[in-house]
Amino acid sequence: MARTTPRRRGGASAGAARPRLGAHDGRLAGRLAPEMVASRFAPLLERHRPxxxxxxxxxxxxxxxxxxREIVAPTVAGKLLRALRGLGARGHTGLRLDPELEDVYPNVEAAVIRELGEDVGGWLLTREAALDLAHDLLAYGRALLDLADRHRETWMPTYTFLQVAQPSTFGHYLLGYVEVLKHDSQRLEAAYQRLNQSPAEIGICTGTGFPVDRYRVAELLGFAGVLENTxxxxxxGDLDIELAAVLALxxxxxSRLADDFYVWCSREFGFLELADEYCGTSFIMPQKKNPYVLDHPKWAAISSLSDLNQALNSYRTTPAQSPNDVFFIATTVYERxxxxxAALRLLAGALTTLQVKREVMAARAAAGFTQASELADTLVRRGGLSFRSAHRCVGALVREAIESGRRAGGSECKWEAVRCACRRRTFGRPSTSDGSWSVAGCSGGRPANR
Incomplete structure (x- = not known):
């Protein structure tokens, strides 16, 4: 613990004096300006309470x-350890933190000095939070996998430009996010390996003349090693920024998954329904069931992206010997x-209680001509057409079906309709005399139902 010299201020008695720590002690005269305490240090102290x-x-x-290392006597060390354990047991709620002392560190030191006297009392956070984040990622991943396993054969349409594209399954969709989660976990693990190096015992920037053992402190705190250059x-700050980038991703x-679910929970789609415990209603419109749980991931994404941009700009303009902005970055990352x-836990809960409307999804997968690209591929494989010719043929068939009010999957949109559409466009290939379709030597053939 750093040693300080309490001194009399503003005519107060020696008994009323209290130890002053940090920059505003010794070198500077007088108390901090009240507006400095209220506007700068009080909010900072609240942010640093964790x-x-x-x-x-x-x-x-x-x-x-x-x-x-025999730098302090065993009796002094014993007293310090007992005082620190007592403070730890009380927690920050049991200790009055004084914003005039500027931060948590000098407040802890001042508390020890008050208990033991000045002669005795004179990054871990982000690393632990990253471990907690990893546990929540795993729980979210398990919820995704469980839901994907239950819906391996739940048909649904895929979308591009929010227009139906091709048929797939809900399980396939969810496994796409499992793949993303695997990459996110790998990025988090790599960031954690770099965060798991202790910066402790460096003095202010150039080390100390005392025979401290940085590796021993790192070992006691559970770090894998130390950052060598003081x-x-x-x-x-780049280590915290790396974690901020992982958080933003x-x-x-x-947020992307939540955005899809937002649309799919609407009456217009009707694919999904969230459990009541993850929704809210309107204070005005009694019929509403609003998917509140899907808001938090979007807010978390916006905040994370904003914080990452702020952290990069702050770090870019911070001189190498001015660590205050780096401390601010670490605090911001911890909060994010x-x-x-919270977003991971909320989505994991929503996934485990999600109601999937299989029939609605399957009906939409069959509608909208979602198998058109497969039909074009079949014309290439079995009819000998070039893909561009097959593409035009099927595109024309879809357009004519829509214009005449025919639906995909109906009897009027079977192989005969394809034959007629291609015959009208001929592509230089006549029909056979019996009216069956012949393309490049494939006479009367019909592709398997798909």
């Missing part, structure tokens, strides 16, 4: 290392992890 537990853990490891360890993928984790 770091309280990590600060305690780091200081515990730091004191153990100091005792092992200047980089102080300003390694995860949130974007969640909570949002993305």
């Amino acid at each position: 770091a309280f537990g990590a600060v305690i853990q780091y200081n515990l490891a730091h004191v153990v290392m100091l005792a092992e 200047l980089y360890a102080l300003n390694s 995860i949130a974007t993928h969640l 992890i909570a949002d993305v984790r």
Whole structure:
């Protein structure tokens, strides 16, 4: 713990003086301006409250290392460890955090000084949050896989430009997001490996003359190693930005799935219905069932993308020896992890309770001429047409069917209609004398039903 010298301020008695820590102690005279406390340090302290537990853990490891290296006496180390454990047990809610001390770190030190006296009391967070995020990713992935397995044969149309394209299955659709999740998990694992290097015990930027053991502190805190260069360890904002980029991609993928579900839950599509516990209703329109659960992934994506852009710009303009913006980036990333984790948990719950309208999906898959491209391919394979000729033939058939009010899959849109459409366009290939269709030596053939 850093040592400080309490001093009298503004005529207050020595008994009323309290230790001042950080930049506003010793070098600067007078108290902080009230507007500085209210506008800068009070909001900053609130944002950093979640770091309280990590600060305690780091200081515990730091004191153990100091005792092992005989930098502090065992009796002093014992007192420090007991005081820190007591603070940790109380938590940040049990400690009055003073914004005039600027941040969580000096508040913890001031609390130890108050308990033990000045002579004794003188990045973990983001890494742990990344592990929690990995657990939620796995739970979301299991929900996706379970739902995909149940709907391996649930037919549905695919869409391009929001127009029906080809038939597929709902399971196939969901497995596309499983593939994306695999890549997101790999990116998160790679980012975690780099985050899992301790920046601790570097002094302010050039190390310290005390015989500290950085590797021992890293071991006590569960890090795999240390960031070797002390200047980089102080300003390694790129590690947090890398995690911010992973978060933005995860949130974007969640938002894309949520956007599809948003449309498919509408009455116009009617493919899906969310469980009531994940929906809300209107205060004015009593008939409404609004898919509230699908809003959070979209908000998380917008916030994550905005934070990533802000972090990159902040890091770009931050001098290498000015770490304040880097600390701000780490705090922002930590907050965004909570949002993305919430989106993962919400979607996992929605997936496990989702009602899929199989009949509606199958009917839409059969309608809209979704097998037209397969029909064109069949004309190429069995009729000897070029694909462009087959494409024109089937396109004309679809147009004529729509104009005359015929529906896809009806008896009037069978192989005979294809034969007639191609015969009208001939492509230089006559029909046979008995009226059956002959294309490039394929006489009267009919493709298997598809």
